[in-house]
Amino acid sequence: MAGAGGAALWLGGCGGSSNSAKPVAGNEWKQFAGTxxxxxxxxxxxTSAIAANLAPFKQLTGIDIKITQLELTALVQKVxxxxxxxxxxxxxxxxxPYQILAPYHEALVDLNTMMRDPNLPKLEDEADFIPVQLDxxxxxxxxxxxxxxxxxxxxxxxxxxxxxxxxxxxxxKQDLGFDPTPSDNSTWEEFYKTSQWFxxxxxxxxxxxxxxxxxxxxSLMNDFSNVLWAYGGDYFKDGGTVGxxxxxxxGEPVLDSAEAVQAADVYRRLVSIAHPGSLGWDWDGLGAAxxxxxxxxxxxxxxxxSGNETGKLKGKVGYARLPRGPxxxxxxxxxxxLGINATASEREQKxxxxxxxxxxxxxxxxxxxKSKVGGGTPTRDSVYxxxxxxxxxxxxxKMPNILTADAVFEAWKPENIGLxxxxxxxxxxxxxxxxxxxxxxxxxxxxxSCMRNTKDGFVKAIDNAASLKNA
Amino acid sequence: xxxxxxxxxxxxxxxxxRRFPALSFEGRMLAPALILLAALSLFPFVYIVIMSLSxxxxxxxxxxxxxxxxNWSKLFxxxxxxxxxxxxxxxxxxxxGLEMVLGIGxxxxxxxxxxxxxxxxxxxxxxxFMAPVIVGLLGRFLTDSTYGLYAWVLRExxxxxxxxxxxxxxxxxxxxxxxxxxxxxxxxxIVLAGLSSLPKPVLEAARVDGAxxxxxxxxxxxxxxxxxxxxxxxxxxxxxxxxxxIIYNTTNGGPADATKVVPIRLYETAFRFFDLGYAxxxxxxxxxxxxxxxxxxxxxxxxxGLAK
Numbered sequence: 001m002a003g004a005g006g007a008a009l010w011l012g013g014c015g016g017s018s019n020s021a022k023p024v025a026g027n028e029w030k031q032f033a034g035t036x037x038x039x040x041x042x043x044x045x046x047t048s049a050i051a052a053n054l055a056p057f058k059q060l061t062g063i064d065i066k067i068t069q070l071e072l073t074a075l076v077q078k079v080x081x082x083x084x085x086x087x088x089x090x091x092x093x094x095x096x097p098y099q100i101l102a103p104y105h106e107a108l109v110d111l112n113t114m115m116r117d118p119n120l121p122k123l124e125d126e127a128d129f130i131p132v133q134l135d136x137x138x139x140x141x142x143x144x145x146x147x148x149x150x151x152x153x154x155x156x157x158x159x160x161x162x163x164x165x166x167x168x169x170x171x172x173k174q175d176l177g178f179d180p181t182p183s184d185n186s187t188w189e190e191f192y193k194t195s196q197w198f199x200x201x202x203x204x205x206x207x208x209x210x211x212x213x214x215x216x217x218x219s220l221m222n223d224f225s226n227v228l229w230a231y232g233g234d235y236f237k238d239g240g241t242v243g244x245x246x247x248x249x250x251g252e253p254v255l256d257s258a259e260a261v262q263a264a265d266v267y268r269r270l271v272s273i274a275h276p277g278s279l280g281w282d283w284d285g286l287g288a289a290x291x292x293x294x295x296x297x298x299x300x301x302x303x304x305x306s307g308n309e310t311g312k313l314k315g316k317v318g319y320a321r322l323p324r325g326p327x328x329x330x331x332x333x334x335x336x337x338l339g340i341n342a343t344a345s346e347r348e349q350k351x352x353x354x355x356x357x358x359x360x361x362x363x364x365x366x367x368x369x370k371s372k373v374g375g376g377t378p379t380r381d382s383v384y385x386x387x388x389x390x391x392x393x394x395x396x397x398k399m400p401n402i403l404t405a406d407a408v409f410e411a412w413k414p415e416n417i418g419l420x421x422x423x424x425x426x427x428x429x430x431x432x433x434x435x436x437x438x439x440x441x442x443x444x445x446x447x448x449s450c451m452r453n454t455k456d457g458f459v460k461a462i463d464n465a466a467s468l469k470n471a
Numbered sequence: 472x473x474x475x476x477x478x479x480x481x482x483x484x485x486x487x488x489r490r491f492p493a494l495s496f497e498g499r500m501l502a503p504a505l506i507l508l509a510a511l512s513l514f515p516f517v518y519i520v521i522m523s524l525s526x527x528x529x530x531x532x533x534x535x536x537x538x539x540x541x542n543w544s545k546l547f548x549x550x551x552x553x554x555x556x557x558x559x560x561x562x563x564x565x566x567x568g569l570e571m572v573l574g575i576g577x578x579x580x581x582x583x584x585x586x587x588x589x590x591x592x593x594x595x596x597x598x599x600f601m602a603p604v605i606v607g608l609l610g611r612f613l614t615d616s617t618y619g620l621y622a623w624v625l626r627e628x629x630x631x632x633x634x635x636x637x638x639x640x641x642x643x644x645x646x647x648x649x650x651x652x653x654x655x656x657x658x659x660x661i662v663l664a665g666l667s668s669l670p671k672p673v674l675e676a677a678r679v680d681g682a683x684x685x686x687x688x689x690x691x692x693x694x695x696x697x698x699x700x701x702x703x704x705x706x707x708x709x710x711x712x713x714x715x716x717i718i719y720n721t722t723n724g725g726p727a728d729a730t731k732v733v734p735i736r737l738y739e740t741a742f743r744f745f746d747l748g749y750a751x752x753x754x755x756x757x758x759x760x761x762x763x764x765x766x767x768x769x770x771x772x773x774x775x776g777l778a779k
Contacts, residue, residue, distance in 0.1 A: 215725060276616060280636040
């Protein structure tokens with residue numbers, strides 16, 4: 001009863017939905033007390049925040065959670081091998097939509113079965129999840145199934161040194177003929193010119209205008225895709241649907257289109273004047289270099305705000321939506337959901353639901369935002385509307401990630417969001433594009449051949465995945 | 472009748488003995504360990520051979536579907552694997568070559584020391600006690616263009632101003648040197664052991680006869696330690712083919728595939744694309760090359776009468 005009371009208090013504190021307002025029946029939160037579950041996650045801020053404060057969940061359910069945090073590639077490997085073993089060693093899975101959900105959705109539980117189970121605690125207002133995130137992180141092809149609940153929502157945004165823009169703004173405006181301050185109307189061409197200006201005129205304050213995460217790595221695909229979409233290119237003809245809901249048969253890639261080739265050329269030009277370290281950096285390398293004051297601007301995941309606001313750049317960084325191209329502004333979304341391993345026992349699956357439900361609840365997301373170990377990236381709309389969160393949008397903020405809220409909300413609009421293809425062959429396609437882009441940046445091939453070779457790589461990867469699927 | 476039966480059974484026993492000679496005492500003592508070893512290495516080997524002839528499904532348990540020679544024909548027509556082999560060969564020649572030259576050089580210098588020899592040996596050997604993954608992380612840190620010491624030194628001395636791990640040539644040189652830094656001490660240690668066992672009277676006699684240092688090195692020392700040098704070469708060669716950790720932690724095969732050697736390609740196929748059948752074929756080709764190189768060295772050792 002105490003547990004039920006605790007549960008009622010916990011969810012009651014979340015407020016909002018009619019579901020959460022209902023009294024919790026019986027001891028549904030305590031029914032799996034004594035169980036131990038394993039949660040495997042990428043080493044991201046929300047998981048660090050949860051790992052640092054698991055006591056409320058233990059108190060609520062009596063369940064012990066063992067958390068394994070890994071770099072994404074290692075995580076995907078462990079999860080795939082766990083699925084292959086059929087042992088269900090990791091009951092709760094950080095289900096990256098592209099590397100886990102798309103190829104292995106059959107090994108994840110359809111969470112609707114948990115939501116409909118009268119003996120399990122109800123999910124607190126499913127509609128509160130930002131819709132595009134629920135689709136992108138939680139669904140695969142079949143819109144009636146939900147394999148994961150949105151857990152984090154890193155999104156690429158423009159991070160710039162407000163202090164330097166303030167210092168040089170007037171001179172730049174005069175020299176460049178436009179206002180360089182990042183805004184909704186800024187273009188990639190202006191971004192290039194602004195970076196070039198810093199490089200030529202502000203060496204005493206900052207060595208380079210901007211940097212990229214252009215290592216031969218997943219980060220290069222992310223970085224380039226923003227430009228690709230902005231210039232009207234895409235991965236597949238129906239890129240929006242393939243990105244949001246995923247596809248078993250995405251059709252022929254359109255990466256050799258004139259728009260895609262133009263985007264590759266623009267990207268090459270951008271990297272050519274960027275910090276030379278760009279070619280060796282992934283997102284962490286870029287984040288560290290930006291934090292060390294090596295550049296005036298960077299395009300990086302918004303969760304790096306927490307690092308910016310605790311380092312020597314505290315209060316000096318501004319955040320904006322990414323620049324526009326001829327077609328639109330596009331910001332890569334990198335959110336992930338929490339799923340349940342279908343190869344785990346039924347009891348463990350149900351116990352895992354309690355954790356997934358709790359970890360994605362409004363109160364836990366708010367606690368993550370306030371956490372001193374990095375801060376979360378909430379996926380529920382209502383969290384951003386809480387008065388204390390609204391207040392934190394202005395510096396100095398106790399929730400540094402919220403300083404980016406205006407930029408990311410703009411980025412999450414369906415017309416601005418950038419969603420890479422959610423297909424079973426994604427890992428191989430991803431490798432094909434970042435390898436070919438890396439070759440282009442190394443001067444080994446022109447944008448035309450880069451995009452043509454990437455398309456060929458996609459076709460080969462999709463055929464290969466299909467043959468493995470049919471095995 | 473009885474005598475005839477005895478005679479026949481005795482003859483059968485002799486025949487059996489000829490066909491299946493009884494195990495010696497040593498053989499019987501070694502048998503359990505050998506059977507265990509065979510089970511441990513043969514079963515995975517046979518399984519990998521079967522995998523290389525299959526398409527491998529992963530969900531809900533490993534599922535093998537016969538694919539014939541599909542993976543093998545793909546292996547011999549895959550240009551990216553071919554390119555990875557070329558890089559592996561270049562890398563192999565550079566690392567093993569540099570390690571041998573430097574290792575022998577360091578061993579000769581240390582062997583000639585009179586004072587502080589033990590201290591110098593301890594310092595020289597330190598890198599090889601580090602896990603390769605740590606060497607990779609350390610290398611990445613030291614070559615980082617923002618805060619790396621080596622990057623800073625090269626920039627300040629105007630030797631190299633770009634990003635060390637961001638350029639195709641510089642990245643290849645960097646990962647090669649990281650491996651050389653870690654494993655040269657092993658060569659030095661093995662050669663030093665060989666030098667310590669040299670018969671002093673022979674060297675002293677050569678000195679009394681007026682042979683210079685280089686003459687003694689060329690005509691006495693090197694021929695006498697050649698067996699040890701070949702063993703060192705064999706040990707490092709086997710390891711160099713499997714070079715993975717440092718590259719994985721620094722460049723992950725980039726930029727522009729410049730450091731994508733075969734083990735990285737194998738890892739990518741197995742644990743990124745999860746095409747385990749094809750990965751098994753690549754792995755077996757690596758095994759074949761390793762056996763080929765080992766045989767080459769063993770033959771050399773036999774020719775010199777240094778191995779039975």
